[in-house]
Amino acid sequence: MAIEAVKAYFKALGREQDILEFAVSSATVELAAQAAGVIPARIAKTLSFKREDGCVLLVTAGDSRVDNAKFKTEFGCKARMLTAEEVLAATGHAVGGVCPFAIDNIKVSVFADVSLKRFETVFPACGSSNSAIELHCDELYEYARSEKWVDVCKDWQG
Numbered sequence: 001m002a003i004e005a006v007k008a009y010f011k012a013l014g015r016e017q018d019i020l021e022f023a024v025s026s027a028t029v030e031l032a033a034q035a036a037g038v039i040p041a042r043i044a045k046t047l048s049f050k051r052e053d054g055c056v057l058l059v060t061a062g063d064s065r066v067d068n069a070k071f072k073t074e075f076g077c078k079a080r081m082l083t084a085e086e087v088l089a090a091t092g093h094a095v096g097g098v099c100p101f102a103i104d105n106i107k108v109s110v111f112a113d114v115s116l117k118r119f120e121t122v123f124p125a126c127g128s129s130n131s132a133i134e135l136h137c138d139e140l141y142e143y144a145r146s147e148k149w150v151d152v153c154k155d156w157q158g
Contacts, residue, residue, distance in 0.1 A: 009101050019133050022132075023130070026125065029045055029063075035130070041062050042123055047059075047081065049082065059116065061119070066152060066153055067152055070154070090107070099124050099126055111147055114151045122137060
């Protein structure tokens with residue numbers, strides 16, 4: 001189970017006890033916000049895109065949308081999302097619980113979008129459709145082993 005891998009990952013970081021497991025689904029931004037008791041924008045959603053050499057995981061604020069032109073400029077390819085089966089194969093996490101943690105696939109590159117930086121803390125999933133963890137943005141960046149901060153989203157500036 002993916003959440004077990006994420007728990008082991010965070011246990012090594014001394015943070016396993018910080019994983020939240022909800023009695024309700026957190027599989028969408030709206031459901032996760034309700035479960036965590038925060039606004040949807042503070043949910044750190046992880047989106048998966050195809051790339052010639054593997055895939056890009058983009059962690060972004062819950063209220064943002066990918067800007068296709070910015071994405072192409074940053075990554076040199078069109079923003080084409082993976083299928084549910086491809087996401088599971090690449091990350092080990094099923095749609096609804098996809099997160100940038102406990103991923104051992106060297107063909108997966110993680111990037112954090114600047115849309116997250118307006119919040120002190122955000123809530124990414126933890127490998128299941130009813131889990132999350134509250135992290136400072138710098139912690140998210142570090143624990144996700146992000147390659148860099150990018151600016152590839154729109155509709156979040158207000």
